[in-house]
Amino acid sequence: MPGLGTSFGRGGATTTPRDLAESDCIVIMGSNFAENHPVGFKWVLKAKEKGAKVLSIDPRFTRTSALATSYTPMRSGSDIAFLGGLINYVLQNEKYFKEYVLNYTNASFIVKDTFQDTEDLEGLFSGFDADKRSYNQSLWDFERDEPVKPTGELKTLTERIAAKKLKGHPKRDETLQHPRSVFQILKKHFARYTPEMVEQICGTPKQDFIKIAETITENSGKDRTTAFCYAMGWTQHTTGTQLIRAAGILQSLLGNMGRPGGGIMALRGHSNVQGATDLSTLYNLLNGYLNTPTVKKNHDTLENYLFEETKPTGWWVNYPKYMVSLLKAMFGDAATPENQFGYDYLPKLIGNHSHYNMFEDMHKGIVKGFFALGQNPAIGGQNAKFQREALGKLDWMVVRDPFLTETATFWYKAPEVVNGEINTEDIKTEIFFFPTAVFAETDGSFTNTSRMAQWKEKAADPPGDCRSDISFTYELGKRMKELYKNSTNDRDWPIHNFTWDYEPKEEDGFKIKEPDTVAMLKEINGYYVNSGKQVEKFADLKDDGSTACGCWIYTGVFPNSETNLAASRKGDDYVSLKWGFSWPSNRHVIYNRASADPAGRPWSDRKKYVWWDGTKWTGLDVPDFVVTKAPDSKAKPDGIGMDYLSGTDPFIMNPDGVIQLYGPLADGPLPTHYEPVDAPVGNKLYPKYPHNPAAIYYKNIPHNEVHGVGNPKYPHIMTTYRVTEHHLSGAMSRWLPWLAEIMPEVFLEISPELARSLGIQNGDWVTIETARSKAEAKALVTKRMRPFHIDGKVVHQVGMPIHWGYAGIATGSASNELTAIVGDPNANIHESKAFTCNVRKGRIKEGV
């Protein structure tokens, strides 16, 4: 998410599966699209039917590769080298879309002379603090003009904050020749990512790589567009965020963003991942990508918090409106200007509280209770044995799932309990299991991979006394209110005052009553506090407490009391604006102002999408721009927010209105190739820094050692993945007979070359070992796997799907027994897509 956000302004996929049918070339890398998004894949096949190239770039020959027009192998963990190679190819051969790059990216911006590149510092950017393993990002700023102080009256909180923070416009060199221009920095940074270097690092034959580069560049430009599709194959690396940045840079240089058939399709790993993230599933985000207050910043008052978090230019100038409206939605009438709308009562972060840190705290006895709602960390969490050890230290745990998952049964079924390493008697955790309703047994919505909320209706009552998660959570809230109703402690103010009125509708024809999810969606949309009328668009939200809104990006989904646009079902033969609701403002392809040239005309007739008709922006989609802002509007010298941007600045969420080819992240302003923390070889580009210098390690977690470079005990590269037949940790598939039997056992995919050298036959049991633990699987010997020639060394790649565990009908080892807990410094995500292991013939003696 920060990968896309840093480049373009929003973390969501920039396009839709449907729009892929308009592509001339679809690059599928870091995703097994056909297997894991089988329904959306039909649009890829539609594009192929129309003559598009479909390029599958993957360590394994997958079911996606089988349907692609070409397959290109590359070693797991070398993606940035591959994409960097493509960026270098585009720059060196002048294949970039010059007019687009000049106008819609920060290529011409001048960077301060305090910036130093990895090429200057042998693998580090300037400002690295080795003790903290973090960068001083202010050294990477742009040179800017002096800001012009706003002259008019500052009426609102939003305006006052913006005026105080306003920065000058960046200095530019429109010739792109200045040595400190972003363009020249890019060129220098990627100059060594040559096709030869790609071959040595990735193991991809040079001619295959060049063919890919040619195909992509031939299918990008005014008249043609290329799309990139990725999923967990790109995110699950210690360099995952920068990996997505690399794709962003490439797509921007080629002018493929905001245009039909272009963009970057982030294929989400679950039907509602996008929705869950939008509604604050992450510890550090409140609804709508507002940051959780933290003690680490000056967040002591609402005004200080807003001052810290608001960007004075671009659309995010409106941050205070969204935050105040959220607080009004949370606390209703109790939220007043006098009590800072209840801001003080929000819990503040005191550190990293991501999943791993939470489990570390659980293991230390700090976290004593845990709700696992539709989550299966006992096998779905990395270093699964540690995760189970942490669960075993809890006082209590609530597990809500349709079936008795591994998390619910670890105390008697886990491998370490079965083999006698741990006694059930020593696990003190009291476990409460609630069998849940499933998706068709409750109303609600899913927000899919293209930010589209689609409403679903309850089809049947759940069996027995099962309840949905919404029902459980609503009841829990009601009971907490009851429990604390006589408390006079100030700390219990939020429990007394959070708005919580979603009583079931009287008659819906079902026996089991569910909370009123329509009322929830109305609140998410937002309403005027005085009249109770629905807010129509987020531009109408206010920072004075007169509007309440649960999640500003969804405003418009319920524009009046009768209309639930998520439930609309009028499709057409292309964009289908009347089918569901895509945030923001029902825009399908976002940043679509960039589908027109600076003067507002479509780049080409074949690729027309949104354009200026002389008085307004119009076209096939909802324009992602101020509708009446003419292409020739100039930025106001003292403008804040959108007035700071001109009519040719399509990336309105970014403070400077353009794509950030160069943009700050925790590990640098540009992507750099580093090897995974378990790597078969060192870093060919920067030998001094084999791994991401800012990667997060968890050295205090037991049996969580990483392997480092070229560890002789663990010579092979492993990657993990999903298969079509199962879902995630299998909690919704391995218990269903018809799904269990279609992929009944866990297997290790292994090349005939490696199998021969290890004396392994197809179908044999094999044991896979890492410093973390062991797993066993059946060998699937297949030429779809291959050895890689990496810088003169033969490295074998193996692969194992993730879905199995010790409970259910189809059982087997979890791949997470093998994975380490490490973190990308931006998203804290692990590195299950590339690590090293040993493979030997035979079973684990101890049993699984």
Add this chain to the structure above:
Amino acid sequence: MAESKGMFVDTSYCTGCKGCQVACKEWNNLPMADHIGFTGNSYDNTEKLSAQNWRHVKFIEQFSDDRSMQRWLFMSDSCKHCQHAGCMQVCPTNAIIRTEFDTVYVDQDVCIGCRYCVAGCPFGVISMDEVSGTAKKCTLCYDRLQEGMQPACAQTCPTGAIQFGNVEELRAKAEARAQVLRKSGEQEVHIYGTEETFGGLNVFYLLLDKPEVYGLPTNGKLPSQKLGRGYVSSLIGLVGVGLAGLLTFRANRMKMLEEQKDEHFSS
């Protein structure tokens, strides 16, 4: 009779997701196998059609030694609903009938479990359900068809690889698709199931390689069609000789399949 109904299975759109297998089992309430386990044959989980598995996705890995040629073929297989249906010809009780949709259906109330049809099917589609003691196979969702619905597998197929409809229209579609593919460089595109294959298959296929690569018989004649006219007058003779011929045919076919499997494993 209404128009002939059938399916066009375009393997060039198949992603091998097995959604059709699951939809089939769910609609027809077929049980999970008694023993489930890894077959070692690519991602294939049943390896054959049977009374419990009316649909089966075949996975064929085609890789040359140096991997310069690399393909992974998928084929969603089922009963072909042949015009010259071997199973129907040998059924002594007329339990196997041709429906108003021109499909081949085993009437479970009439089937006596004699197993003739098992030997009579050149594709190995039909087999005995040990619980009911009757022969079972794909009905082309006869019950759904009667309600104006399409078969469950066709409805669930996410990419449109399984298309249900009037056979004549489907054949035209298949021809057009084959032409497009040939133009785009697919050298070995075959339409399998035209008239020369058992009089025409109502469920027919667009294949990306020769039929034998997919384990499909290339000799599209039933043994009965090769017999002299004299035998036709004798029902007993027909059954006896036909069965013997079919058994040989089936044995040969199984041998061929085994050989292919061996080849697969060695590749």
